[in-house]
Amino acid sequence: MADKDDVIKLLQQNVAPDVPRAEFSAVELNKKVFRVKRGNSSWILKKTEEGTKELLVHRLFSSYKVSQFDQWVLNENWICMTDLGLPILGEVLNSVGFTRESSGFFYAIGRVATSAFVAGMRDRNLGNVLYDVHLKRCYHVDYTSGLEERLSDRLFRPHRLLAYLIGRLYLDILSGIKEHKADFPPHSFETFYSGIRDEAKRMADCTIPLHISGKIVWKPYILRTHSLLGKIDSLWPKAVRLASRKYLERLPEHWRPQVFIG
Ligand SMILES: Nc1ncnc2c1ncn2[C@@H]1O[C@H](COP(=O)(O)OP(=O)(O)OP(=O)(O)O)[C@@H](O)[C@H]1O
Ligand SMILES: [Mg+2]
Secondary structure (H helix, E strand, C coil): CCCHHHHHHHHHHHHCCCCCHHHCEEEEEECCEEEEEECCEEEEEEECCCHHHHHHHHHHHHHCCCCCCCEEECCCCEEEEECCCCCEHHHHCCCCCHHHHHHHHHHHHHHHHHHHHHCCCCCCCCCCEEEECCCCEEEECCHHHCCCCCHHHHHHCHHHHHHHHHHHHHHHHHHHHHHCCCCCCCCHHHHHHHHHHHHHHHHHCCCCCHHHHCCCCCHHHHHHHHHHHHHHHHHHHHHHHHHHHHCHHHCCHHHHHHHHHC
16 A cells, blocks of 8 residues: 555656655545645656556557647556646536536537547546546546457447447536536537547547557457547447437436437
8 A cells, every 4th residue: 555655755766866855745636546746746646557558548549649648657556647737527517607618518528438439448437537627628537447348349339338438428427417406508419429520530530550559459459449430420329329228317307308309
């Protein structure tokens, strides 16, 4: 079990060995994740058994020019990323004036759903995506679930991951908003889908360098997933039907009829 002192020492050794330890301070976000500060600089350090995989997902996203934080592996147990001090989605839903901002917000959520889809990422709960209110942009954190969706599912049932992402990133958000007694955000589903499609078009033009796809044990996975970017439109109706069967109950009843019709 690491404590704040261990984490500060680890960061200090890696970023500024000559700087006195007293200049760093740390806060424990949970048992595995710490925020360390020095002056205006801030880092997130995370204990992980899968640092190499997280780095691979990071590199994959870099090839796709997906917005993300710098990330590096400190040792076999710890990764580190720059901290922009952004809130998680769960916190954004509490913020005042949210519904006025909802159009850019749902568009950004759609875009981040596409990168999750391509990277076969599950575990996209409201604590694993951050939102920049000013740039209206989302960022994934927690890459441990990257490349997790099985290749056979990607090949034969790709709409399932899309449906899951509709559940996690759209319906869960709506139910979070509902808890805060806002009105139904108009056109939010269409906007969410526009974000998905635009990001898919943008990513489809990117190439994954061989030195990255070659490192992925799941190389066919990435190639296959890339080709799905051009098929989002045809997968979408099936994904929406599955999401409405499987995940709609997360919403309060009187919101359900409005959901997929905008
Ligand atoms: N780059 C970051 N910027 C701001 N906050 C972050 C960042 N990375 C993580 N956090 C905060 O720390 C929390 C936990 O981080 P993360 O989701 O990576 O770990 P975890 O959930 O403990 O890991 P796992 O899901 O692999 O068990 C996040 O929900 C978020 O609040
Ligand atoms: Mg997490």
